[in-house]
Amino acid sequence: MNRVYGAIGIKAKMANWNADFTGRPKSTSNGDIFGSDKALKFPMKKMWENQGKDVLFTKKLTTISDKTVPMTLAEQYKNLVGKEAKSSNSNKVLKNLFNFIDVKNFGATFAEEGQNISITGAVQFGQGFNKFDNTNVEVQDILSPFRNPKDKTGKEFINEQGEGKVRDQSTLGTKITVDEAHYFYGFSINPKNYDEYKEILGDDFKGYRQEDYEEFKKVALTSATAYSTNSKFGCENEFALFVECNDSECYLPDLSDYIEFDSEKREIDLSKIEELVGDKGDIEVYSNP
Numbered sequence: 362m363n364r365v366y367g368a369i370g371i372k373a374k375m376a377n378w379n380a381d382f383t384g385r386p387k388s389t390s391n392g393d394i395f396g397s398d399k400a401l402k403f404p405m406k407k408m409w410e411n412q413g414k415d416v417l418f419t420k421k422l423t424t425i426s427d428k429t430v431p432m433t434l435a436e437q438y439k440n441l442v443g444k445e446a447k448s449s450n451s452n453k454v455l456k457n458l459f460n461f462i463d464v465k466n467f468g469a470t471f472a473e474e475g476q477n478i479s480i481t482g483a484v485q486f487g488q489g490f491n492k493f494d495n496t497n498v499e500v501q502d503i504l505s506p507f508r509n510p511k512d513k514t515g516k517e518f519i520n521e522q523g524e525g526k527v528r529d530q531s532t533l534g535t536k537i538t539v540d541e542a543h544y545f546y547g548f549s550i551n552p553k554n555y556d557e558y559k560e561i562l563g564d565d566f567k568g569y570r571q572e573d574y575e576e577f578k579k580v581a582l583t584s585a586t587a588y589s590t591n592s593k594f595g596c597e598n599e600f601a602l603f604v605e606c607n608d609s610e611c612y613l614p615d616l617s618d619y620i621e622f623d624s625e626k627r628e629i630d631l632s633k634i635e636e637l638v639g640d641k642g643d644i645e646v647y648s649n650p
Contacts, residue, residue: 362571363606365550366613366642368620369401370600370629371489371585372649373542375499378596384537386498394496396544398486404588405580406463411587415441417461418469435473447475454478456562465569466577468554483554483569484577487615489546492622497540505532536591543599543627547617550574553609578603582647599649600629604642611641 371378379400381387388394410416421432421440432440439445441461446454454476458464468482509532552569559568578601586597602616619637621630631646638644 362552362569362574363609364552364611365574365603365605366616367548367550367581367601367603368617369489369546369548369581369598369602370620371396371401371544371546372597372599373539373544374595375538375540376593376595377538378542378544378593380537384535386537386539386542394491394539394542396489396491396546398488398546401486401489401546401585402463402467404584404593405577408580408584408587409462409576414462415460416463417441417458418463418467434471438471438473446471446473449476451476451478452561455480455558456565459558459562459566462576465573480558481554483552483573484548484550487547487617489544490617491539491542491544492620492624493541493543494624496542499538499540501536501538503534503536505534507532538595543622545600545617545620545622547615549613550577586649597649601645601647602631602634603645604638605645606642607640613638613641 377384377386379387379396386394387396387400406416406419410419417434417437421437422429423432423436424430435446438457442457449457454471455478458469458471458478458480461469464480464482466482466484468480469478471478471480550569555566555568559566582598582601584598585593588596602620604613604616606613614637616634616637619633621633622628623630629648635644
């Protein structure tokens with residue numbers, strides 16, 4: 362297959378698609394709200410995982426000394442493959458890595474004992490910038506039903522037994538969302554990224570194939586809608602554009618830069634995309650009204 366270019370649109374309504382470490386929607390230094398590529402890949406990987414496919418780069422828990430902790434990458438690999446990576450030759454590990462659907466699409470950095478493998482993924486995403494002009498950040502106070510024993514504020518009183526001092530304040534928290542935002546991610550798929558591995562792995566490895574692309578399209582159209590957590594409820598797939606190039610010499614820029622969004626009518630204008638692509642490729646457009 363030839364290169365594919367496209368864009369994915371995510372709507373967020375009273376939700377937080379991608380928060381920074383303060384809990385606020387991620388933004389640039391000049392205040393432009395955006396979502397990272399990791400925020401988009403995560404629900405894709407969860408959807409594949411829920412479908413029973415092998416996914417390497419996702420959080421799995423294990424128990425060490427009666428404590429529940431996340432697995433290391435080496436532990437995750439052994440859990441899925443059944444053998445430690447350090448005891449295998451690099452070609453065998455490389456072949457196993459390509460059996461994971463997330464690695465087959467997005468690539469991997471696998472730097473573990475005895476192995477140092479870096480795979481540039483066929484699928485590459487840009488950052489998803491919000492194109493809605495009137496986005497407001499909403500901060501909601503949340504009252505927990507429980508008292509924080511370490512809280513140094515609030516009134517003090519003696520309990521019924523006449524001993525000690527008890528704080529009477531419940532814990533306060535916050536939930537931060539946007540009232541409305543429309544994120545647009547550009548992406549490209551370059552199957553030739555894996556040509557060098559065909560030579561290394563031989564006939565057992567066919568590279569990035571049409572069926573891999575079809576699996577990617579499925580999650581590109583539905584995974585954000587399917588993944589509902591407290592902060593992600595209200596985030597939905599609302600748009601997707603795929604341009605399948607007619608030949609191997611087709612090179613296109615980030616298509617999300619050419620998408621215009623009318624914030625009053627909530628309409629997506631693709632006229633610049635149509636002019637840019639012309640007859641270079643076949644276009645598919647999906648929208649969720």
